[in-house]
Amino acid sequence: MENCVIIYQSRTGFTEKYARWIGEELGGESYPLCNVNLVHLDEYDLIIFGGGVRAGKIDGIRFVDKTCRQFPDKKIVIFATGAAPQNDAATVERVRSMNVPKNSGIPFFYLQSGFNYELMQGMDKIIIAIAKVMLGRVKNKDGMAREMLAAMQGSYDHSSRELIEPLISCVKSQ
Numbered sequence: 001m002e003n004c005v006i007i008y009q010s011r012t013g014f015t016e017k018y019a020r021w022i023g024e025e026l027g028g029e030s031y032p033l034c035n036v037n038l039v040h041l042d043e044y045d046l047i048i049f050g051g052g053v054r055a056g057k058i059d060g061i062r063f064v065d066k067t068c069r070q071f072p073d074k075k076i077v078i079f080a081t082g083a084a085p086q087n088d089a090a091t092v093e094r095v096r097s098m099n100v101p102k103n104s105g106i107p108f109f110y111l112q113s114g115f116n117y118e119l120m121q122g123m124d125k126i127i128i129a130i131a132k133v134m135l136g137r138v139k140n141k142d143g144m145a146r147e148m149l150a151a152m153q154g155s156y157d158h159s160s161r162e163l164i165e166p167l168i169s170c171v172k173s174q
């Protein structure tokens, strides 16, 4: 297995927690994206990037494009944390297609987290309040939508260390 570094963008702590777990499993350090200038990325064979999902987009994902251009030969892995259930295959696929560069072959992993209203910024709280109203108005909600709406009523944390196993196996087999 190659030496790796984890770079993450986290607003309410979920991605930071997953980055720490991944670092513990792989023996790599994790750094917030705001400190990336202090990291010598060229010293690592593998760069793992993670961020929270916001309306389908992974927070800070531009880092991946920039890094691919700067270090075209480096291996990269992307993970996203989100409130959508782990088994919501359609949402996970949408996040992948909206964020992973086409034909890049970059491995992508989705890790369920939750909502933390206590740490959420004001504007984010407003966006979520609007999303709740809109989701509430959807007629004939499927099970997944009903589950999501119920979950959004308060803070919750469905993150689990077990969910990182596929990512860890992928990295270890490289």
Ligand SMILES: Cc1cc2nc3c(=O)[nH]c(=O)nc-3n(C[C@H](O)[C@H](O)[C@H](O)COP(=O)(O)O)c2cc1C
Binding pocket: 009, 010, 011, 012, 013, 014, 015, 016, 051, 052, 053, 054, 055, 056, 057, 081, 082, 083, 084, 113, 114, 115, 116, 120, 124, 125, 127, 128
């Ligand atoms: C404004 C906003 C938009 C969000 N959009 C999505 C989304 O589209 N899909 C999803 O699964 N979770 C969504 N979430 C939940 C976050 O992705 C989830 O809380 C994430 O783990 C936050 O990561 P962080 O705490 O590391 O910033 C959203 C949260 C906020 C505040």
